[in-house]
Amino acid sequence: MASISRSGKRWRAQVFVRGVRSSKIHDTKAQAAAWALEQQAELAGDKLPDKTFGQALERYAAEVAPLHKGETWELRRLTAMGRHKLASKRLAVIVGADIAAWRDERLRSVAPASVLREMKLMRSVFESCRCDFGWLRSNPMQDVTRPTAPASRKRRITADEVERLRLAFGLGEHLAADTATQRVGLAFLLGLETAMRAGEMLGLRWGDVELDACYVRLPRTKNGDAREVPLSPQAVDILRVLPVGDGPVFGIEEKSRDALFRKIRARAALTDLHFHDSRAEAIWRLSKKLDVLQLARVIGHRDLKSLMIYYNESASELAKRLV
Numbered sequence: 001m002a003s004i005s006r007s008g009k010r011w012r013a014q015v016f017v018r019g020v021r022s023s024k025i026h027d028t029k030a031q032a033a034a035w036a037l038e039q040q041a042e043l044a045g046d047k048l049p050d051k052t053f054g055q056a057l058e059r060y061a062a063e064v065a066p067l068h069k070g071e072t073w074e075l076r077r078l079t080a081m082g083r084h085k086l087a088s089k090r091l092a093v094i095v096g097a098d099i100a101a102w103r104d105e106r107l108r109s110v111a112p113a114s115v116l117r118e119m120k121l122m123r124s125v126f127e128s129c130r131c132d133f134g135w136l137r138s139n140p141m142q143d144v145t146r147p148t149a150p151a152s153r154k155r156r157i158t159a160d161e162v163e164r165l166r167l168a169f170g171l172g173e174h175l176a177a178d179t180a181t182q183r184v185g186l187a188f189l190l191g192l193e194t195a196m197r198a199g200e201m202l203g204l205r206w207g208d209v210e211l212d213a214c215y216v217r218l219p220r221t222k223n224g225d226a227r228e229v230p231l232s233p234q235a236v237d238i239l240r241v242l243p244v245g246d247g248p249v250f251g252i253e254e255k256s257r258d259a260l261f262r263k264i265r266a267r268a269a270l271t272d273l274h275f276h277d278s279r280a281e282a283i284w285r286l287s288k289k290l291d292v293l294q295l296a297r298v299i300g301h302r303d304l305k306s307l308m309i310y311y312n313e314s315a316s317e318l319a320k321r322l323v
Contacts, residue, residue: 002036004029015039051135053094053125054087059133060125069222077121091135099144119146154309158283161270162192168268169276175241183250183259186238191278194237195286195299197222198275202257204249211236218300227300283310 007025013032014023020145022039026032057078065074072211081087086094086102090150099122106115119176129135141294166172169185176182187201196204200218214231216239221227231239252260261275279299286295287310 002035002039002122004032013039025173048092048137049135051091051129051133052080052087053089055080056091056125056129056135057087060128064128064132065125069220069298073217074121077118078125081118081122091129094140094259096142096144098138099141103144103147111150113150115147116149119144155272155274155277155280157192157273157277161268161273162189163263164268164270168264175238177242180252180256181260181264183242183252184257185264186241187257187279188250188261188275188278190235190238191275192282192285193232193238194229195279195282196229197279198257199254200250202248202250202254205247206244206249209239209249211239221300225300227297283307287311 002013004011004013006012010025010027011032012023012025012031013036014021015036016022024032024035024039030241059142061075061078065071065078068074084102086098089098099119103115103119106118119141123139126139126141130137130139165188166185168184169188170176170179171185171189175186177186187198190196190201191198194216196218200221204216204218208219210216211231215228215238216231217226217228219226239249245251257275265273281294283299286298287307290298292304292307292311295307295310296302296304
């Protein structure tokens with residue numbers, strides 16, 4: 001039901017459909033009547049709101065991204081998408097070919113792995129428009145081909161590389177936590193012992209550290225689950241060096257951690273080594289001590305298939321276990 005009435009020198013249109021009321025003031029009666037008809041169609045489900053992809057990105061950034069662990073990354077990518085010409089296009093006319101053109105353009109400047117992550121985020125935006133916002137009836141990405149996922153990184157870290165890093169971090173003979181650089185080095189060494197992600201270590205607080213019981217609690221991890229991580233004797237020694245306080249255990253921001261690690265990596269004359277390689281190396285080492293279910297519990301993996309590369313032993317090696 002719609003009604004149009006004067007509001008001073010202007011016209012107010014009011015619509016009430018299925019328990020939802022909406023109103024807006026217009027300069028002319030004709031504008032008010034046209035708006036009322038359009039609102040009635042939208043509220044009745046006969047017509048979708050006339051929204052652009054850019055508006056969808058803005059609403060997703062305001063309402064959905066803050067609920068995610070990777071909010072910072074999502075907001076950065078949503079902002080970048082908002083600068084693309086696709087953002088000005090109406091949602092109702094976006095088709096798979098538009099997404100494919102965006103995909104191909106991105107592949108000319110970034111790696112397939114990055115495009116895959118961005119496409120996953122874009123798909124989530126369209127799904128929110130379809131399921132939660134009521135702005136779409138179907139997801140235009142459902143038939144878009146995704147880039148081929150790159151082979152998983154299998155970078156091992158040698159004992160010589162670890163020693164060179166320790167020296168460069170100022171942790172040669174004794175562990176210390178006097179400088180931010182040393183604390184980044186301690187975080188890297190802790191990653192080698194526990195397979196914790198960089199964000200998990202930097203977000204660790206003393207209230208979740210149980211040194212006597214040899215474990216730490218991670219209340220919220222990348223996949224949203226909480227988990228407890230056992231500590232080796234070396235991991236306990238690393239944590240005991242750090243000063244106990246009210247803030248995060250390492251007292252380092254992600255940007256500082258990244259910049260300092262890159263600086264030390266160059267000082268140690270190492271190439272093709274990432275901070276996150278410490279997690280992969282730790283998983284390789286733990287796979288020799290834990291079965292696949294135990295390993296999945298420690299590192300927080302839900303998909304056991306993704307861990308099988310760490311148990312890729314030869315038939316000869318397996319035969320030795322049967323003796």
